Amino acid sequence: MKIILGITGGVAAYKAADLARLLVNQGxxxxxxxxxxxxxxxxxxxxxxxxxxxxxGANPDQGEWRANPSIEHIELARWADLVAVVPATANILGKAANGLASDLLSTVLLATRAPVLWAPAMNTGMWEHPAVQANLTRLRSFGHAVVEPGEGILACGEEGSGKLAEVAAIAEAIQVHGTPKLPGLSGRRVLITAGPTREDLDPVRTLTNRSSGTMGIELARAFRDAGAKVRLVLGGDGPAPWGVETTRVRSAQEMLEACLARWADSDGLVAAAAVADQRPEAVSPEKVKKGDGPETLVLVRTPDILAQLSAARRPDQWVLGFAAESENHLNHALAKLKKKGLDAVLVNDIQGGRGFGAQANTLTPLTAQGPHPPLGPLAKDQLAQAVVQWWAQRLEARPD
Ligand SMILES: Cc1cc2nc3c(=O)[nH]c(=O)nc-3n(C[C@H](O)[C@H](O)[C@H](O)COP(=O)(O)O)c2cc1C
Incomplete structure (x- = not known):
């Protein structure tokens, strides 16, 4: 994305340097x-x-009044895919809300047709002033996004709201606001499961697997960026993505209950979690002591979350599954698709440790019509975007 980063006169301006660097690192x-x-x-x-x-900026050598046939403020306004103002002063909010164009930044803000995002930062009294709040309401009515400041100790020594939002959250908001929304997904409610589940044996030991949850978390981000309202049911310790309603769970049973509570008012399900197939038959309330000789751990089956949700689905709901297979992967995935009544399975060939935690990965979409061209190899964030685009195209082509 081509981003114009406007930086106005607040103490938090130094944080814009971190944001600029992060955005450049993100490509x-x-x-x-x-x-x-x-x-x-x-x-x-x-x-x-x-x-x-x-x-x-305003200095003569920075463009504002430079003799330049391209007319800098128009060129910049056209160049941008998104304009973000970080930090945004009360002053720039007031100017933009009222259509004033008194310097390069305010003129670009008026001239651009790109999405605009504000990350305000100011003293609590200024932030709470009705004039500032009215200006924000006006800017929102233009379709602009606002990343609300947080609470904390401000540079002026006061404690309250007005502290610039975290740089990482602003970067995520830029990604969301700058990504074109996909018809078929925009405004839809998508339930996503991600991460490993943990089945406790006793207070210290647990059965789990090598899933990091990264792919499911990136899918949650990519569906969010495409305009979906995402509810993520997350096992493991992966980070909850910004702008996604996240419910943390531990066991397969907890994941099932969280999903069942959200399934009826969801439009689709993406089951990316690596759910344990078995759990210990009994959970010991005390740490199990080591015994003499061979020891046996009795396992029982956990609930099949995907099968239960798929069985409870309405005709208008869709279900995407994942299959991590180490051999004969397409045949195993086709069997899963048919048995569980899925719309598509994304097949992950995990032979030789591929797929788990690894940076780049490949997924082969499989539908009842057969396998589709593989997506990847790509880094997991880009792979998630490719999956979302592939699925959005199929949803659009689907009869209502
Ligand atoms: C030390 C100092 C810190 C300031 N911090 C802020 C701030 O955090 N937020 C704010 O809205 N204004 C702040 N101001 C006031 C703005 O700098 C002032 O309103 C200025 O006209 C803003 O111009 P600009 O919006 O064109 O950058 C501060 C001023 C000074 C001197």
């Missing part, structure tokens, strides 16, 4: 525009060094 192109007050807090040299792009 975006970033051009910064500093306001005159912003340039009192952070230098153009820092920003252009981090982004590898020119930094624009």
């Amino acid at each position: 975006h192109r970033v051009r910064c525009i500093l306001t005159g007050a912003g340039a009192r807090f952070i230098t153009p040299l820092t920003l252009s060094s981090l982004t590898g792009e020119p930094c624009y």
Whole structure:
């Protein structure tokens, strides 16, 4: 994405340098525009060094009044796929809400047709002032996104709301707001399971598997970015993605209960969790002592979450499953598709340790019509986007 990062005159301006670096590392192109007050807090040299792009602003050598036949504010407004203002002062919010264009950043904000995102930061009194809140309401009515500030101790020494949101959360919000929404998924409620489950043996020991949950978490992000309202039921310790309603669970039984509670008002299910097939027959309340000689652990089957949800589905609901197979993978996956009544299975060939935690991965979509061209090898975030695009196209082609 080509991102214009507007930086205005608040103490949190130094955090914009971290954000610029993070966005560049994520593969975006970033051009910064500093306001005159912003340039009192952070230098153009820092920003252009981090982004590898020119930094624009009020200084004569930064473009605002440079003799340039391309007319810089229009060129920048057209160049951007998204304009983010981080941190946003009360002043810039007021100007943009009222259509004022008194410097390069406010003029670009008025001229651009790209999505706009605000991350305000200011003293609590300023933040709570009805004028600032009214300006934000107006900006939201233009379709702009606002990443609300958090609470904490502010630079002015006061404690309260107005602290710039976390840089990582702002980067996620930029990803969400800047990604085109996909018809077929936009506004739809998608239930996603991810991560390993843990079946306890006693207070210290547990049976689990090598799933990191990364693929399911990236799928949650990709469905969210495509416009879906995502509910994630997450086993393991993976991070809950921003903007996704996440419920943490431990065992297969807990995962089943969390999914059943959300299934009736979901449009689709993506079952990416690596659910334990077995659990210990008995859970000991005390740590099991070691005995003499051979010891036997009796296992019983856990509930089949995918089969139960698929059996309870309405005709308008869709179900995507995953199959991690180490041999004869397409045949095993086809059997799973038929047995559990799925719309598609994404087949992960895990031979030789592939798929689990590994960075790059390949998934082969399989439907009742047979296998489709493989997606990948790609890093898991890009692979998740490829899965979402593949599935959105099929949903669009589906008769209502
Ligand atoms: C030390 C200092 C810190 C400031 N911090 C903030 C702030 O966090 N948020 C804010 O809205 N204004 C803050 N201001 C006030 C703005 O800098 C001032 O309103 C300025 O006109 C904003 O211009 P700009 O929006 O064009 O960058 C601060 C001013 C100073 C001197």
